[in-house]
Amino acid sequence: MIFQPAIIALLSASLVSVAMLLAAAPFAAQVIRHWDIASGSERQLRLERRTYLFSTLTVFVMATQLAALLLFVFNADKMSEMFVGAMCAVGTLNVNPYGFPALIAQMTVFFLAAAWLAINHIDTRAPDYPLVRVKYGALLALLPAVALVLGLQLEYFLNLEADVITSCCGSLFSEDTKGLSGDLAALPPVPAMAIFYVGMGAAIAIAAWHGLRRNAGYLVALASIAAFAVAIAGILAFVSLYIYEHPHHHCPFCILKPEYGHQGYLLYVPLFVATAAGIGAGAIQPFRGIASLREVVPRVSARLATVAATGFALVVVVATWMVLRSNLILLEG
Amino acid sequence: MIELRDVRKVFNEGQHNEYAALSGISLTIEPHRVTALRGPSGSGKTTLLTLIGCLARPTSGRVSLHGRDISGLPERFLTEIRRKTFGFVFQQFNLIKGMSALENIMLPAYPTGRPHKELKARAGSLLERLRLSHRGGAKVEWLSGGEQQRVAIARALINDPEVLIADEPTANLDTALAKEFLALLERFGEEGRTVILTSHDPLVVESAAVHRVVDMRDGQIVSE
Numbered sequence: 373m374i375f376q377p378a379i380i381a382l383l384s385a386s387l388v389s390v391a392m393l394l395a396a397a398p399f400a401a402q403v404i405r406h407w408d409i410a411s412g413s414e415r416q417l418r419l420e421r422r423t424y425l426f427s428t429l430t431v432f433v434m435a436t437q438l439a440a441l442l443l444f445v446f447n448a449d450k451m452s453e454m455f456v457g458a459m460c461a462v463g464t465l466n467v468n469p470y471g472f473p474a475l476i477a478q479m480t481v482f483f484l485a486a487a488w489l490a491i492n493h494i495d496t497r498a499p500d501y502p503l504v505r506v507k508y509g510a511l512l513a514l515l516p517a518v519a520l521v522l523g524l525q526l527e528y529f530l531n532l533e534a535d536v537i538t539s540c541c542g543s544l545f546s547e548d549t550k551g552l553s554g555d556l557a558a559l560p561p562v563p564a565m566a567i568f569y570v571g572m573g574a575a576i577a578i579a580a581w582h583g584l585r586r587n588a589g590y591l592v593a594l595a596s597i598a599a600f601a602v603a604i605a606g607i608l609a610f611v612s613l614y615i616y617e618h619p620h621h622h623c624p625f626c627i628l629k630p631e632y633g634h635q636g637y638l639l640y641v642p643l644f645v646a647t648a649a650g651i652g653a654g655a656i657q658p659f660r661g662i663a664s665l666r667e668v669v670p671r672v673s674a675r676l677a678t679v680a681a682t683g684f685a686l687v688v689v690v691a692t693w694m695v696l697r698s699n700l701i702l703l704e705g
Numbered sequence: 706m707i708e709l710r711d712v713r714k715v716f717n718e719g720q721h722n723e724y725a726a727l728s729g730i731s732l733t734i735e736p737h738r739v740t741a742l743r744g745p746s747g748s749g750k751t752t753l754l755t756l757i758g759c760l761a762r763p764t765s766g767r768v769s770l771h772g773r774d775i776s777g778l779p780e781r782f783l784t785e786i787r788r789k790t791f792g793f794v795f796q797q798f799n800l801i802k803g804m805s806a807l808e809n810i811m812l813p814a815y816p817t818g819r820p821h822k823e824l825k826a827r828a829g830s831l832l833e834r835l836r837l838s839h840r841g842g843a844k845v846e847w848l849s850g851g852e853q854q855r856v857a858i859a860r861a862l863i864n865d866p867e868v869l870i871a872d873e874p875t876a877n878l879d880t881a882l883a884k885e886f887l888a889l890l891e892r893f894g895e896e897g898r899t900v901i902l903t904s905h906d907p908l909v910v911e912s913a914a915v916h917r918v919v920d921m922r923d924g925q926i927v928s929e
Contacts, residue, residue, distance in 0.1 A: 409777065412710060412711065412712075412763070412765055412766045412767035412776070412777075413765055414713070414764055414765040416777075417762065417763065417764065417765055417776075417777065420762075420777050421762065424779075424780070496779065496781070499778050499779060499782045501779070
């Protein structure tokens with residue numbers, strides 16, 4: 373089971389990421405302890421030179437983590453045909469207790485990596501390495517998270533057993549299921565649509581405002597996280613119904629399947645990119661007071677907020693288009 | 706003003722062939738003056754020039770320009786400083802064969818995004834100033850040593866740098882051409898340009914065009 377190209381790619385990506393972060397960890401500790409930009413000592417100059425190498429290494433790790441999420445979901449969906457009872461990624465992820473934790477951990481690392489990349493980006497825009505300690509401290513904090521992803525993936529992929537009868541998405545995302553997924557699926561379409569359009573509209577407005585006025589960075593991050601939740605809820609509650617043209621099929625994973633033209637990717641890719649950009653815009657706000665970043669932070673966060681606004685707007689447009697072109701009639705008259 | 710504080714440069718550090726090219730150099734180079742670094746081969750003159758011109762980083766110590774540390778700057782900022790602040794004349798001139806003198810002169814200005822017409826006019830006026838107008842279209846490999854050197858000088862001046870750095874500028878020239886170079890040096894001095902050059906040619910270091918001579922030996926400053 374483990375010898376699937378996607379699984380090998382995912383495990384390799386995680387292994388390489390952990391190995392690279394482990395290799396960078398002693399350097400990060402040295403930077404945190406000994407960095408002194410005022411000094412011309414041999415050690416300081418060596419740290420300055422090596423920071424390029426380790427920053428590039430870490431950017432590669434973080435970029436790998438961004439791509440890994442997409443591959444993880446794609447793989448989970450693709451493998452569904454191998455398990456009895458699995459109709460989509462939900463069945464595959466339910467084969468053992470590590471599937472969903474692995475997905476959630478990968479998503480968390482995705483957003484943390486986005487925040488780190490935003491911090492690293494502004495640091496490289498200043499001549500005096502103002503955030504070098506912060507970003508290497510964050511790197512040390514990220515190491516356990518990336519290691520956790522590797523651990524969960526190993527547990528998940530090594531314990532995939534083809535003879536396990538798994539449950540399909542219908543049992544997890546139905547109106548009768550107890551828990552958050554059931555509650556969201558049970559939301560009536562009109563309030564669900566209202567929450568979706570108002571929530572997404574607010575997030576777009578806040579991000580666009582910051583893009584122009586550059587004074588609401590933290591709010592953009594909060595609005596982006598909220599918009600992410602609202603969008604997932606909207607997909608569960610009504611968008612999926614219109615895609616499947618079925619009033620009771622709420623699965624947020626089946627929309628990724630080829631039978632539905634992989635339409636889910638049209639929603640999820642801009643949603644994840646927008647949320648990551650929004651979180652990035654917020655993550656760099658604490659550093660706007662630093663002299664060498666006074667101009668950089670507003671400019672970069674405005675650009676990130678514009679990406680967030682555009683991404684969320686795309687989600688709304690795509691979702692609306694999916695609703696309008698559907699043959700399903702949920703709302704009368 | 707360029708200031709060096711306790712600068713060391715070690716090559717092949719930690720290897721069996723470790724070599725300390727510079728040891729504890731502290732030096733202040735005043736603006737608008739012609740400074741010559743004099744010393745025998747292996748004294749560290751060229752290494753010092755590369756550190757001042759941001760072509761290499763010191764092993765320890767700092768180099769600052771107008772009070773701003775330039776030895777520790779991230780690469781993206783160094784590129785800008787190299788392009789705008791320093792003009793380089795290399796010992797072997799390092800002109801690009803197959804290209805004309807005019808094209809060679811214009812080359813360092815392309816990344817600045819200035820309009821081609823403006824660049825061509827600037828390169829033309831530099832050629833005229835260096836009495837090379839008639840050779841602008843000639844491929845550099847067809848030029849004599851003296852002409853090649855003047856093209857190299859024009860190329861170093863295309864971005865109007867504050868500091869002109871020249872490594873052994875007369876090493877490949879005969880006495881007549883070396884005197885021509887000294888005349889140019891005198892003009893740069895009169896214009897108030899900062900010039901830093903290395904030389905062990907008495908014709909250069911003892912000339913009136915040079916305001917200050919710094920003697921080096923074994924990677925250290927021995928006298929001024």
